[in-house]
Amino acid sequence: MSNIEHPLPYASFESLGYWEGTGRDELVLQRCNKCQIVQHRPRGICVNCLDASNLEHFVASGKGTVYTYTVTEQNQAKGFAKACPYVLAYVDLEEGSRILTNIVDCEPYDVSVGAEVMVKFVTQERPDTESFAVPVFTLS
Amino acid sequence: MTSNQFPTNIAIAGVYEHESRFSPDKTEFQIMAECAKGALDDSGLALADVDGLFGASMTMGMMGIVDLAEYLNIRPSHIDGSNIGGSSFVSHVNHAAAAINAGLCDVALVLYGSTAASNAMAIGTGGSSGSRNPETAFTVPYGMTTVGSYAMYANLHMKKYGTTSEQLAEIAVTMRHHASLNPLAKMRKLITVDDVLSSRLISSPLHLLDCCIISDGGGAVVVTSLERARDLRSKPIQILGCGEAVQHQGVGDTDLLTIAAKQSGNQAFAMAGLKRSDIDLAMIYDSFTITVLATLENLGFCKAGEGGNFVTGGNIGLKGTLPVNPDGGGLSSNHPGMRGIFLIIEAVKQLRGECGERQLDSPETALAHGTGGTIGDKHSGATLILGVTQ
Numbered sequence: 377m378s379n380i381e382h383p384l385p386y387a388s389f390e391s392l393g394y395w396e397g398t399g400r401d402e403l404v405l406q407r408c409n410k411c412q413i414v415q416h417r418p419r420g421i422c423v424n425c426l427d428a429s430n431l432e433h434f435v436a437s438g439k440g441t442v443y444t445y446t447v448t449e450q451n452q453a454k455g456f457a458k459a460c461p462y463v464l465a466y467v468d469l470e471e472g473s474r475i476l477t478n479i480v481d482c483e484p485y486d487v488s489v490g491a492e493v494m495v496k497f498v499t500q501e502r503p504d505t506e507s508f509a510v511p512v513f514t515l516s
Numbered sequence: 517m518t519s520n521q522f523p524t525n526i527a528i529a530g531v532y533e534h535e536s537r538f539s540p541d542k543t544e545f546q547i548m549a550e551c552a553k554g555a556l557d558d559s560g561l562a563l564a565d566v567d568g569l570f571g572a573s574m575t576m577g578m579m580g581i582v583d584l585a586e587y588l589n590i591r592p593s594h595i596d597g598s599n600i601g602g603s604s605f606v607s608h609v610n611h612a613a614a615a616i617n618a619g620l621c622d623v624a625l626v627l628y629g630s631t632a633a634s635n636a637m638a639i640g641t642g643g644s645s646g647s648r649n650p651e652t653a654f655t656v657p658y659g660m661t662t663v664g665s666y667a668m669y670a671n672l673h674m675k676k677y678g679t680t681s682e683q684l685a686e687i688a689v690t691m692r693h694h695a696s697l698n699p700l701a702k703m704r705k706l707i708t709v710d711d712v713l714s715s716r717l718i719s720s721p722l723h724l725l726d727c728c729i730i731s732d733g734g735g736a737v738v739v740t741s742l743e744r745a746r747d748l749r750s751k752p753i754q755i756l757g758c759g760e761a762v763q764h765q766g767v768g769d770t771d772l773l774t775i776a777a778k779q780s781g782n783q784a785f786a787m788a789g790l791k792r793s794d795i796d797l798a799m800i801y802d803s804f805t806i807t808v809l810a811t812l813e814n815l816g817f818c819k820a821g822e823g824g825n826f827v828t829g830g831n832i833g834l835k836g837t838l839p840v841n842p843d844g845g846g847l848s849s850n851h852p853g854m855r856g857i858f859l860i861i862e863a864v865k866q867l868r869g870e871c872g873e874r875q876l877d878s879p880e881t882a883l884a885h886g887t888g889g890t891i892g893d894k895h896s897g898a899t900l901i902l903g904v905t906q
């Protein structure tokens with residue numbers, strides 16, 4: 377288990393679909409069907425046509441590989457100071473976009489560049505008694 | 517080199533580096549004002565001559581440049597408070613050159629001041645806590661730190677090219693040697709590769725001694741036309757080329773190892789009409805050891821993947837083929853949060869031959885490259901190529 381207390385992300389209307397997806401335990405990516413571009417982070421427009429009308433969210437497989445990573449031994453920030461050492465990583469998703477994440481449930485130094493990983497969702501409580509889910513990854 | 521067309525018609529006429537490394541009794545603006553006096557005295561100009569004001573700092577907010585003008589009680593005709601991180605001041609000199617060339621101002625003053633150390637700022641490992649900025653929604657939950665992002669760059673470079681921690685450590689060792697010859701430097705005690713490798717890990721593979729120090733400090737640069745600079749107190753240093761760029765994560769498809777320096781460097785070299793081998797001195801923003809390696813590769817001083825070999829064997833030392841940061845850099849001399857201005861100051865002093873024990877043997881060209889923000893995430897790069905006048 378990860379000891380990280382993930383800080384609450386600010387979900388703007390542009391990223392609402394993403395965070396609603398994680399709430400359903402789904403990793404959701406955004407695609408412009410006109411340009412065939414997958415874009416992460418999600419935006420209110422497609423970066424190619426600057427238009428919103430062909431944007432849609434789709435459910436990604438949740439499979440990926442570690443593009444690169446670091447074992448964080450020092451971070452004074454709330455939620456992380458007590459969780460060190462923890463793994464910060466970029467994961468290349470099967471669908472072609474890359475996301476920043478944590479690799480959890482393993483010895484931190486067992487993570488390597490190129491390792492295959494699978495998404496899981498950590499539910500984090502919010503002060504208003506709702507909860508939100510953060511996608512993290514585990515070694516496959 | 518011709519001197520009647522941009523950018524060679526523009527020169528740096530004055531520089532000043534604040535001598536302090538810890539100033540709990542001063543404000544940022546006070547440090548900037550002291551630096552302004554130092555650089556203006558160096559040039560022989562007065563504050564009343566300044567009609568272009570450029571500046572940025574860790575804490576100047578919206579309209580901060582207007583606050584600075586009020587503090588100095590000046591009413592310049594051209595102002596630029598753009599803040600693109602630690603590279604801002606290299607970028608400011610580029611912008612000042614363009615503004616002078618366009619006739620928007622005659623004498624530009626570029627300022628930086630910081631009390632990062634006395635404010636006990638945790639610059640590299642403060643990490644991310646909650647934020648209402650939508651831009652951070654995909655980084656805040658994961659504990660991204662500045663050092664962590666550079667560390668991810670380093671791990672990828674190591675995996676792809678076999679670069680080692682020993683090679684990175686040698687950068688820190690070289691910078692410390694340079695600092696030992698700089699009376700103003702904060703850390704002057706010599707270190708070894710083993711010292712770096714046995715210092716504690718901050719974010720793997722980067723150790724404590726792979727990271728820059730945190731100090732207070734400030735600096736100032738005076739830019740004017742070469743024609744005017746020729747009549748002033750100090751030897752003018754000509755601007756030969758400049759460039760700026762940004763790099764970011766795009767839509768999640770960016771090659772992490774390609775940094776802004778590649779684009780800004782190519783632009784600056786094309787403008788200067790110089791080859792990489794023409795450069796006698798490189799001032800490279802060294803927030804971390806890996807920053808130096810990444811920047812040298814992306815600027816084209818060596819091929820991608822060859823940075824590890826390039827930085828070893830004394831090659832970036834004072835007697836190497838490309839001396840880097842003779843002042844000791846941010847790794848050992850000073851790092852008050854945004855270091856770009858010191859890259860220009862040391863380059864100018866070296867080209868003038870004013871650097872005492874650490875002085876290089878009559879360098880004629882220097883390159884300064886500032887990185888702002890975070891390599892491995894989003895960042896800016898600004899390159900400036902300088903030369904002695906012919």
Ligand SMILES: [Zn+2]
Nearest residue numbers: 408411422425
């Ligand atoms: Zn589109």
